[in-house]
Amino acid sequence: MKFPASLPSSHKTLLVHIVNVLSQDERFCGIGCSGSYASNSMDQYSDLDFVIAVKPEYHQEVMSQRFDILNQFNDILAAFTGEHVGEPRLIVSLFGGDTVVHVDFKFVSLPDAAQRVDDTQVLWERGTMLSDVFATRVPQYPQPDPQWIEDRMWIWVHYAATKIARGEYFETLEFISFLRFSALSPLALKQAGLTPSGVRTIEKRLPEFAQKLAKTVALPEKESLISALMHCVYIYLELQQKEHVVIRESAKAASIDYLEQLQ
Numbered sequence: 001m002k003f004p005a006s007l008p009s010s011h012k013t014l015l016v017h018i019v020n021v022l023s024q025d026e027r028f029c030g031i032g033c034s035g036s037y038a039s040n041s042m043d044q045y046s047d048l049d050f051v052i053a054v055k056p057e058y059h060q061e062v063m064s065q066r067f068d069i070l071n072q073f074n075d076i077l078a079a080f081t082g083e084h085v086g087e088p089r090l091i092v093s094l095f096g097g098d099t100v101v102h103v104d105f106k107f108v109s110l111p112d113a114a115q116r117v118d119d120t121q122v123l124w125e126r127g128t129m130l131s132d133v134f135a136t137r138v139p140q141y142p143q144p145d146p147q148w149i150e151d152r153m154w155i156w157v158h159y160a161a162t163k164i165a166r167g168e169y170f171e172t173l174e175f176i177s178f179l180r181f182s183a184l185s186p187l188a189l190k191q192a193g194l195t196p197s198g199v200r201t202i203e204k205r206l207p208e209f210a211q212k213l214a215k216t217v218a219l220p221e222k223e224s225l226i227s228a229l230m231h232c233v234y235i236y237l238e239l240q241q242k243e244h245v246v247i248r249e250s251a252k253a254a255s256i257d258y259l260e261q262l263q
Contacts, residue, residue: 007037031050116137
């Protein structure tokens, strides 16, 4: 195996062990690693993101036995399935040892391995089975749809404002976090030509934008929340100007007016 220079030694030991064990299973035809491994941007805090390509005729069987498959590793501490991120094929786990490492395993039928969001690196394969599937499709990270966001933004702003008015401050905090993750940061990253992966490493990738985003972080207090939500509006309007969208002018005016009346 050829490893990225950024791979920590502790992660390397675990990765090699996992590949050596899983490659003995005749139902598997390839193992890849995505995420920071694929982009050579790992550090001691990084996850290991495995893609396990399964022969199609065994996929259902493997899906029903995933925990049994992983429980053969003595250093696995805990694991659960990934429905919370809309990915039931995923097992999220924690491995112990000298260093505790977060490890994800996604068990996919071999043809489905072509659908990926980054340049997943092949760690092991039978012949060239996984490489051949990867060659059929270019990786593509989901891009935010500016019109989809515009169609919803002013309803979101009004909704958050009503939560402030009602005194539901912690719920408002969560909703402002949703705006940062689902609308503001993805648009800013897309416009900068970067992978629009929510707020992940936004401080490093877009430091000037991150300074603006910091003004949307609030305390569970009325004035602080109004200010944070208003800054969400300011940031969005700036981003909106760079997109070709049908602006929902009436909803925009009504929502901003409602928010301003809370001050």
